[in-house]
Amino acid sequence: MDTTVTIALAVGALVVLVAAVALRLSDRLGLPSLLIYLLLGVALGEAGFGVQFEDVGLTQTLGVAALVVILAEGGLTTRWSDVRRAVGPGLTLATVGVLVSIVVTAAIAVWLLDFSWEFALLLGAVVSSTDAAAVFATLRRLPLPRRMAASLEMESGLNDAPVILLVLVLSERLVGGETTSWWITAVEVVGELAGGSVLGVAIGFGGAWLLRRAALPLVGFYPLATLALCVLAFASADLVHTSGFVAVYLCGLVLGNSSLPHRAGTIGFAEGMASLAQIGLFVLLGLLVSPARLPEAVLPALLIGGALLLVARPLSVVASLAWFKVPWAQQAFISWAGLRGAVPIVLATFPIAAQVPGATRVFDIVFVLVVVFTVVQGGSLPAVARWLRIATPITPRDIDVESAPLDELGAELMQLRVPEGSRLHGVYLPELRLPEDAAVVLVVRDGKPFVPSAQTRLMRGDQALLVSARGSRAEAERRLRAVSRAGRLASWRGEAGAPTQED
Structure with a gap:
C-alpha cells in the first residue's frame, strides 16, 4: 500500500482519538468542544506541524457533507412534541430574524469599517446563521423550557438554507456575474425552501414506511439505511434546485419521530456520525486558516461580533x-444563545471559491469572531439561564420504546x-391492559433478569422485554405510554398515549 495513504490513515485515526479525549477535557474546563477541534487543526497546520493545506474547494465540499450529517442528526434527535409548539417561532427566527440580522450587521459594518454595502451584506450573511452543531450540543445539556430550546434548535436547523442562497447571490454580484432583481431572488x-420542505417530508414518511416493513438481514443496516435516507433527501432536493439543507433536516425530523425498528441504535449511530463529522470539519477549518493573518482580523472581528451579539441579534x-x-x-x-460555529466559517469559503475580492479577509474575520464569541457565549449560557431564572429541570415521565420486527x-x-x-412504577402487569396478543416476557431489575408473573410490579429503572403481534404493536406502545404518564387509570383521565404528546 502507498505509504502516503498509510500515514494519512494513521494521522486521521490519531486526530479522532485526540479529539475524543479533548471532548472530555472541554467538558471539565467548560469550553465548547469545537474550539478544541479548531485548535487541533491549527496545531497540525502551517504554524504547527507544518501541514500545508489551502484547498478551499475541497474544504467547501467536505464542509457541506459534514453539515448534511450534522443536520440529519439534529432532525433525528429532535422531538416533534417540542417542535410542534415551536414551528412558528423557529421558522420566523430562521427567515425574518436572519434578514434583520444581516441588514443591521451590514449597516454597522458600513458605518464602522467603511465597507461597501454589498461587501457588508456578504459579511452579514456569512455571520448571521446560527450553528446547528453548537446549538444542539450546548442547549441539550441545559434544563431549559422546551418550547424555547426547540425554537433555537429549529432556527439553527433551518436558517442555513436561506443564508447559503444569499451568500451565493451576493458573491456572484461582487464578481460582476449575471444579476437578477432582488424581488426575483426573494x-x-x-420557492427553494418550500420545495426542499416538501421533498424532505415526503422522503421521510416514505422511508419510515419502508423501514417498518422491510426486515433487513442485519441490525446494523437500520442505522445506515436511516442516515442514507436523510442524505438522499439532501441530494434529491439539491438536484432539482431546491434547498437540500431544509430537506435533510425535515427528513431526519420525520424519521426520528416515527416508530422505527431499532430506533435507539439508530439515534446512537447518528450521534456518533455527527460527532465524527464535527471533528473532521473543525480540524479541516483549523488547517485552512493562516494564523499569521489573524492579528489584522482581530479588531474588525470584535467590532462585527459585538454588533451582532449586542445589536443585530437582539433586534432580530x-x-x-x-x-x-x-x-x-x-x-x-435566545438573543444570547445565537451560537456561531462551523457554519459561518464554511460559508466564508464560498466567496473565496468564487474569487470575490477581499474574501480572504472575510474568512479571517469570521474565524476570529467564531473563536472569541464561542468562548464568550458558550461558556456563559448556564449562568445566563440561572440569572434570567428560566432554568426548568425536567423529570422524564415517559418511556422510550425500541422495537424490532420478528x-x-x-x-x-x-x-x-x-x-x-414514570407512573408505571408500582403497576401490576395485568393493570397494563395490553392487547391480548401482547405480553411482557422478561424484566431486568438491578441487572438481574427474571420471567414476570401476574403478581409482578414494574419499578423505576426496570427494563422490560415485550412481544406482540405485528398489528398490535402500536396499540401496546400507546397503552404503555398512557400508563407511564397518567397511571393505571389513564383511560379514565383521558390519556390515550399518543406519541405527539409531551414526552
Missing part, C-alpha cells in the same frame, strides 16, 4: 418573537425502560 429563495429576536408572546427573559436568552413470526419485539417519575 421568490427563488422562498424581537422582530421575530414579538408576535408569539414569548416572555422577555426567554427572548433575552419477520418470520409476524411479531414485534419491544424493549423499554421505566424512567424516574
Whole structure:
C-alpha cells in the first residue's frame, strides 16, 4: 500500500482519538468542544506541524457533507412534541430574524469599517446563521423550557438554507456575474425552501414506511439505511434546485419521530456520525486558516461580533418573537444563545471559491469572531439561564420504546425502560391492559433478569422485554405510554398515549 495513504490513515485515526479525549477535557474546563477541534487543526497546520493545506474547494465540499450529517442528526434527535409548539417561532427566527440580522450587521459594518454595502451584506450573511452543531450540543445539556430550546434548535436547523442562497447571490454580484432583481431572488429563495420542505417530508414518511416493513438481514443496516435516507433527501432536493439543507433536516425530523425498528441504535449511530463529522470539519477549518493573518482580523472581528451579539441579534429576536408572546427573559436568552460555529466559517469559503475580492479577509474575520464569541457565549449560557431564572429541570415521565420486527413470526419485539417519575412504577402487569396478543416476557431489575408473573410490579429503572403481534404493536406502545404518564387509570383521565404528546 502507498505509504502516503498509510500515514494519512494513521494521522486521521490519531486526530479522532485526540479529539475524543479533548471532548472530555472541554467538558471539565467548560469550553465548547469545537474550539478544541479548531485548535487541533491549527496545531497540525502551517504554524504547527507544518501541514500545508489551502484547498478551499475541497474544504467547501467536505464542509457541506459534514453539515448534511450534522443536520440529519439534529432532525433525528429532535422531538416533534417540542417542535410542534415551536414551528412558528423557529421558522420566523430562521427567515425574518436572519434578514434583520444581516441588514443591521451590514449597516454597522458600513458605518464602522467603511465597507461597501454589498461587501457588508456578504459579511452579514456569512455571520448571521446560527450553528446547528453548537446549538444542539450546548442547549441539550441545559434544563431549559422546551418550547424555547426547540425554537433555537429549529432556527439553527433551518436558517442555513436561506443564508447559503444569499451568500451565493451576493458573491456572484461582487464578481460582476449575471444579476437578477432582488424581488426575483426573494421568490427563488422562498420557492427553494418550500420545495426542499416538501421533498424532505415526503422522503421521510416514505422511508419510515419502508423501514417498518422491510426486515433487513442485519441490525446494523437500520442505522445506515436511516442516515442514507436523510442524505438522499439532501441530494434529491439539491438536484432539482431546491434547498437540500431544509430537506435533510425535515427528513431526519420525520424519521426520528416515527416508530422505527431499532430506533435507539439508530439515534446512537447518528450521534456518533455527527460527532465524527464535527471533528473532521473543525480540524479541516483549523488547517485552512493562516494564523499569521489573524492579528489584522482581530479588531474588525470584535467590532462585527459585538454588533451582532449586542445589536443585530437582539433586534432580530424581537422582530421575530414579538408576535408569539414569548416572555422577555426567554427572548433575552435566545438573543444570547445565537451560537456561531462551523457554519459561518464554511460559508466564508464560498466567496473565496468564487474569487470575490477581499474574501480572504472575510474568512479571517469570521474565524476570529467564531473563536472569541464561542468562548464568550458558550461558556456563559448556564449562568445566563440561572440569572434570567428560566432554568426548568425536567423529570422524564415517559418511556422510550425500541422495537424490532420478528419477520418470520409476524411479531414485534419491544424493549423499554421505566424512567424516574414514570407512573408505571408500582403497576401490576395485568393493570397494563395490553392487547391480548401482547405480553411482557422478561424484566431486568438491578441487572438481574427474571420471567414476570401476574403478581409482578414494574419499578423505576426496570427494563422490560415485550412481544406482540405485528398489528398490535402500536396499540401496546400507546397503552404503555398512557400508563407511564397518567397511571393505571389513564383511560379514565383521558390519556390515550399518543406519541405527539409531551414526552
